[in-house]
Amino acid sequence: MIRFLHTADLHLSQKEKEYSLSVLREIVFAAIEEKCTHILICGDLFDRNSDIAALKKDVIEILKEFPGKIFYIPGNHEELGLSPGDYPISADLSPMSYPQKGESVKLWLEENDGVSAEFFGFPFRRNLDDSNIQFKPKTVLYRIALLHGTETKLVEYLGPSPEEADSILDSKPFQDAHFDYLALGHIHSKRHETSGSMIKAYPGSPRIVSMGESGPRSVNIISLGKNGTPVLKHRVLSSAGEYKEFSLSATLTGEVPDLVSVSSQFSKTDTVKINVSGIVEDEHIVSEILNRFCETAICRKIEIKKSDLKTSSALIDNPVAKLFYEKLKEKQSNWSGADAPDWNQILVLGLEQIEKNAGKK
Ligand SMILES: [Mn+2]
Structure with a gap:
């Protein structure tokens, strides 16, 4: 059995250092508890390029607790703050294994307990399609790809954030090459889809990166058994809130x-x-x-x-509003009935109407 934890878009940052590192700690803990053999980190592990140097010591220390292997690809955020064309990772980030400068894809061939799998790690790039990827015939039980970008069938809405609209991923070449699981990163809310026998999945950001990212934060746990069908489950991270x-x-x-x-x-x-x-x-x-x-x-x-x-x-600078306000106050102070109306609501509704009409003139 090969079992991996799939995560992406943690956006470790100096600004939210304590919080983001606490979630990384829980990810490692979850992988150990789930008896994972591998962890896949599919881009945007760091929020900006400068965060790599600032946080790498802490990150390495946390990741060293994991006894299995860790595969990593840089996302678009690892490039933030760099001149275009520069490769984002110059530091030694072991125990993580990742494509090096100049490598357009890194292949890891893994075998455990009679289960074999190829893992293809593609560092982030803005154009990845039929024209620049090719695969040899499949000779292993499983084919997995680590990718960072927008898979258009999984992401129905491409705006207003330009972040989602760049870096379109075409999953067809992967389907043609009999891939079993596309480990995706870039989209912060979790989602997955099965097309043919291939699962395409975004685990979503494992923490809250921006306001508005609602719902429990989680990682994907994928089990690769001898029958050739990956089994996907989600695991919620409590430290993320x-x-x-x-x-x-x-x-x-x-x-x-x-x-x-x-x-x-x-x-x-x-x-x-x-x-x-x-x-x-x-x-x-x-x-x-x-x-x-x-x-x-x-x-x-x-x-x-x-x-x-x-x-x-x-x-109440408006004379009509002033009159309305005074009349209402008078009515309120003279009210003697049992069921008093919601004076505040009446005032708000009335003032809003007056304001609206004043705007029409
Ligand atoms: Mn991204």
């Missing part, structure tokens, strides 16, 4: 009543974004409440978006 986003509204007096219930919906490894909207009388009060919340929130990272928050004074 999850990205969680909440939309809350502030009351006119600046309180955010749902903040309390939100804090029970994330944990210390999570990355949190809270969008606050509404109309408030005094922006300072709501800012103070939100700052205090951020200081005490138990999570890895928190960001609050206040751009949808409006102050009533700005709107």
